[in-house]
Amino acid sequence: MNFDSYTIVVTGLGGQGLIRFLQILGNALMIKGYKVMTSETHGLSQRGGKVSCFLRFGNKLPAPIPMIGSADIILSLEESSILDVLYYAKPDKSTNLIISTYEKQQIDTKYPSLEYLLSVLYENSENIYFIPVSEIAVKHTGNLKAMNSVILGYILKFLPLDSNDLEESLIQHFSEKNLELNLKGFKEGQKLQSILSENE
Amino acid sequence: MSYDKIFKGKRGDEKFYLGNEAIVRGALESGIDVYTYYPGTPSSEVGETFMEIFKEVGMKWVERSINEKVAIEVAGAAYARGATVMVGMKNVGLNVASDPLFALATTRPKNKNSAMVILVADDPQQHSSAVEMDSRYFLKIFKIPALEPSNPQECLEFTKEAFKISRELKLPVILRTVTMISHARSNVIVGEIKPSGIRDDFNLSKEVNVALRLYFLELKEEHIYNRLNQALEISENSPLNKIENENIKNKFDLGIITSGVSYSYVGDTLDFLELEAPILKIGFINPLPERKIVVFLKQFKQIFVIEENDTYLETQILAIAHKNSLNVKIHGKDPFSYSKENKLLSIVGELNPTKIALALMKITDIKPKIDLNQISKKKYDTLARNPIMCPGCPHRTTGYALQKAIKKIKLISGKNIYFYQDIGCYTLLAFPPFSFANVKYCMGSSIALAQGVAQTSESFNIAIIGDGTFFHSGIPALLNGIYNKTPILVLILDNGWIGMTGQQPHPGSDTRYYKEGSSKKAINLEEFLNGTGANVNVIKHYENNDNEYFLKLSKLIYEKSLDVINNKNLHVIIIKDECIQKTIKRQAPVLRYIDNELCNNCGICYRKFLCPAIDISEELVYIDQNLCLGCGICEMICPNKAIHREEL
Numbered sequence: 001m002n003f004d005s006y007t008i009v010v011t012g013l014g015g016q017g018l019i020r021f022l023q024i025l026g027n028a029l030m031i032k033g034y035k036v037m038t039s040e041t042h043g044l045s046q047r048g049g050k051v052s053c054f055l056r057f058g059n060k061l062p063a064p065i066p067m068i069g070s071a072d073i074i075l076s077l078e079e080s081s082i083l084d085v086l087y088y089a090k091p092d093k094s095t096n097l098i099i100s101t102y103e104k105q106q107i108d109t110k111y112p113s114l115e116y117l118l119s120v121l122y123e124n125s126e127n128i129y130f131i132p133v134s135e136i137a138v139k140h141t142g143n144l145k146a147m148n149s150v151i152l153g154y155i156l157k158f159l160p161l162d163s164n165d166l167e168e169s170l171i172q173h174f175s176e177k178n179l180e181l182n183l184k185g186f187k188e189g190q191k192l193q194s195i196l197s198e199n200e
Numbered sequence: 201m202s203y204d205k206i207f208k209g210k211r212g213d214e215k216f217y218l219g220n221e222a223i224v225r226g227a228l229e230s231g232i233d234v235y236t237y238y239p240g241t242p243s244s245e246v247g248e249t250f251m252e253i254f255k256e257v258g259m260k261w262v263e264r265s266i267n268e269k270v271a272i273e274v275a276g277a278a279y280a281r282g283a284t285v286m287v288g289m290k291n292v293g294l295n296v297a298s299d300p301l302f303a304l305a306t307t308r309p310k311n312k313n314s315a316m317v318i319l320v321a322d323d324p325q326q327h328s329s330a331v332e333m334d335s336r337y338f339l340k341i342f343k344i345p346a347l348e349p350s351n352p353q354e355c356l357e358f359t360k361e362a363f364k365i366s367r368e369l370k371l372p373v374i375l376r377t378v379t380m381i382s383h384a385r386s387n388v389i390v391g392e393i394k395p396s397g398i399r400d401d402f403n404l405s406k407e408v409n410v411a412l413r414l415y416f417l418e419l420k421e422e423h424i425y426n427r428l429n430q431a432l433e434i435s436e437n438s439p440l441n442k443i444e445n446e447n448i449k450n451k452f453d454l455g456i457i458t459s460g461v462s463y464s465y466v467g468d469t470l471d472f473l474e475l476e477a478p479i480l481k482i483g484f485i486n487p488l489p490e491r492k493i494v495v496f497l498k499q500f501k502q503i504f505v506i507e508e509n510d511t512y513l514e515t516q517i518l519a520i521a522h523k524n525s526l527n528v529k530i531h532g533k534d535p536f537s538y539s540k541e542n543k544l545l546s547i548v549g550e551l552n553p554t555k556i557a558l559a560l561m562k563i564t565d566i567k568p569k570i571d572l573n574q575i576s577k578k579k580y581d582t583l584a585r586n587p588i589m590c591p592g593c594p595h596r597t598t599g600y601a602l603q604k605a606i607k608k609i610k611l612i613s614g615k616n617i618y619f620y621q622d623i624g625c626y627t628l629l630a631f632p633p634f635s636f637a638n639v640k641y642c643m644g645s646s647i648a649l650a651q652g653v654a655q656t657s658e659s660f661n662i663a664i665i666g667d668g669t670f671f672h673s674g675i676p677a678l679l680n681g682i683y684n685k686t687p688i689l690v691l692i693l694d695n696g697w698i699g700m701t702g703q704q705p706h707p708g709s710d711t712r713y714y715k716e717g718s719s720k721k722a723i724n725l726e727e728f729l730n731g732t733g734a735n736v737n738v739i740k741h742y743e744n745n746d747n748e749y750f751l752k753l754s755k756l757i758y759e760k761s762l763d764v765i766n767n768k769n770l771h772v773i774i775i776k777d778e779c780i781q782k783t784i785k786r787q788a789p790v791l792r793y794i795d796n797e798l799c800n801n802c803g804i805c806y807r808k809f810l811c812p813a814i815d816i817s818e819e820l821v822y823i824d825q826n827l828c829l830g831c832g833i834c835e836m837i838c839p840n841k842a843i844h845r846e847e848l
Contacts, residue, residue, distance in 0.1 A: 013585075014587075022385070023216070023385065026216055026385060027216045030214065030216050030387050035386070035387055036216070036385075036386055036387060037351070037384055037385070037386045038384065038385040038386070039380055039383060039384050039385075040218070040383045040384075040385065049585060049586070049587035049588065050585050061351060061386065061387075061464070062464075062468065063461075063464035063465045063467065063468045063553060064380045064381075064384040064461065064464065065380065065465065065552040065553060066468070066553065067468060067469070067472055067552075067553040067554050067557060067570075067572070068554045068572060068575050068576060069570045069572065069575045070472075070570075080582070080583050081583075083580040083581070083582040083583070084580075084582050086578075086580055087575050087576065087578055090570075091570055091571070091574075091575065105815060106583060106585060107806050107807055107810075107815075107816065108807065109583060109584070111583060112581055112582070112583060116581065120580055144826050
């Protein structure tokens with residue numbers, strides 16, 4: 001894997017905690033010695049609206065926005081939202097598409113069908129991972145808020161980071177009240193990684 | 201938290217800073233005494249961080265001013281008196297602040313420590329602004345120096361440089377950022393915090409501080425031919441204007457001139473195209489270093505100027521090339537053509553590496569391994585999502601009550617009804633199902649807009665404005681309406697805070713509920729308005745949390761509207777209903793649930809009222825307990841009484 005220049009695209013809905021997610025990940029990568037650049041969307045990203053952010057790192061400082069067709073990972077915190085950023089997938093189909101199975105329906109609007117979603121995803125990648133993030137978070141931590149920590153645990157296997165690196169970062173970013181919950185979610189995410197890997 | 205993050209750390213430490221946080225650190229490393237601001241995305245975090253830490257770090261004064269004009273004036277006089285000051289605002293804020301800045305730019309403080317930096321954060325693509333504007337043209341009007349960083353590290357360094365230049369020349373210096381710089385987060389190596397050098401034996405002599413013709417034309421001569429001329433010399437010699445890849449030649453005889461965030465895109469794009477080209481990076485964006493630019497232009501047959509938004513650099517570079525009789529083709533956005541077909545880059549919208557790569561491909565005929573054109577042609581059936589108001593947002597309640605009232609008013613009066621919107625979350629009432637917007641411009645404009653139609657037609661006109669915006673710039677327009685006896689209805693949607701930019705307090709906010717509130721005095725909006733002689737009604741939600749609130753609000757709007765129509769009176773209704781994001785921080789929400797035995801799926805709550813926490817699955821309506829914030833309006837509007845409080 002080439003970590004000289006690595007791009008992660010994160011998409012989801014306003015209020016899903018994308019910004020903190022990027023901070024935790026970016027901080028750990030910086031401590032690991034990488035030049036990191038994230039772009040955040042603030043302000044009028046009301047709860048429910050679409051939000052896309054980028055995290056890029058490598059041995060030289062990347063720009064805050066990547067080129068289309070260049071992402072190493074596209075992470076979607078809401079299932080069909082991945083369609084909004086699919087043009088960042090590499091044409092050689094090597095991009096890892098990590099998709100939360102959480103669906104946010106919208107009244108009187110047709111939600112993209114799973115058949116359609118799968119067909120375009122396979123057009124764009126050979127590495128597609130669906131994760132029931134919210135179910136895992138609720139089942140193992142009792143709180144949906146641990147969702148993003150589950151994903152952090154899961155994507156660890158793609159990144160040049162150890163479990164300790166991200167744990168450190170989680171400790172820095174969460175108050176005592178929420179830390180335990182998120183560490184638990186993080187651990188569950190890592191377990192999930194091994195289960196899926198075995199099945200592969 | 202901010203104190204540790206921003207203030208702690210010694211020279212050489214590496215931090216993971218937002219561009220805006222790096223600016224704060226840079227100011228603290230410059231001995232800053234005063235920061236004044238009006239919050240606005242993407243500039244807000246700078247002010248909010250200073251507000252949080254200023255007492256601990258020993259600054260003289262920090263304030264969230266009532267608007268940008270006042271912010272500039274408070275800071276301006278502190279600058280005149282010998283303070284090191286900074287003022288922060290978003291792009292459109294500079295429009296509001298521009299009036300005093302004309303005079304201020306020419307003044308020349310006599311105190312050694314005087315230094316002033318003005319942070320202006322532009323927002324290409326208007327991610328969260330009312331308009332897309334390029335504030336750099338103001339630099340030519342004010343005639344002051346300006347710097348533009350291209351990443352968070354430069355945010356820190358350029359802030360320090362800006363203070364240094366201002367202290368030396370006694371000119372205010374603008375620090376211009378854009379969204380992708382202010383809200384980029386990256387590695388930042390910090391320096392040393394510097395203590396303030398402010399003194400109390402200051403000199404406020406009128407000859408250099410009073411804008412009067414008697415002194416000022418002479419001072420303007422000195423401003424332009426001495427101080428600005430010195431600034432030009434600094435710009436010519438500044439390492440902020442630097443040439444990269446100087447000795448590289450490419451077969452296209454092409455050089456690139458760029459600045460700010462575009463510079464970072466250029467680096468990635470050249471790598472992608474496997475093209476090497478010398479780059480002149482302009483960090484000192486006013487005055488431009490003419491001599492340095494000429495030396496650069498002379499080396500090439502073609503130049504590509506890459507900048508966000510308008511052709512600020514390109515127009516000047518074209519002029520420099522002409523003035524120096526240089527025969528070089530200058531590519532860019534072409535300031536003298538408004539034909540879209542021939543543009544390499546558009547003047548509208550935000551740049552990115554893809555757009556720059558496509559433009560460079562046109563100039564050079566390079567065909568990269570990855571076919572960008574093909575990727576950008578792909579279209580997917582994505583789910584369109586409009587930005588929506590939060591669950592429990594009081595504006596939704598107001599919108600729904602207004603909708604009910606309007607129907608009746610139309611029926612009774614037969615009048616055409618028009619709505620004038622302002623800047624805030626309630627702007628979203630412009631979208632269906634409410635569609636309450638006919639004209640909308642900028643902060644504070646709604647009340648005057650309503651007057652323009654009311655005075656020239658027989659229609660009924662309603663201005664919708666938030667409390668924060670009303671304090672910011674709505675007051676003069678309301679007084680204008682009262683004075684002229686204009687028959688309009690003004691709805692002040694008083695949610696208690698500056699909601700959209702992060703629930704910051706304003707002069708009317710409840711001082712009990714924010715950190716620095718103990719040192720503030722809240723202005724009572726009702727008493728203030730009663731003093732103007734306007735007809736004022738107040739309706740409160742949270743303080744009288746009864747199930748009749750919604751009906752009472754709708755009835756009040758209806759009655760006062762009829763008075764405006766029939767008796768030509770101006771009416772103001774203050775709707776006091778707090779921003780739910782603020783309420784839930786103080787009290788746990790009482791969640792609601794739906795009794796599906798009683799619910800007949802009429803759709804009022806999720807389709808007409810449009811609460812995002814209410815969903816439907818296989819014909820059963822339910823409340824998403826992860827989204828519900830407990831406002832309880834659904835319980836009031838449900839015709840079947842099927843919505844109840846959470847059982848404890």
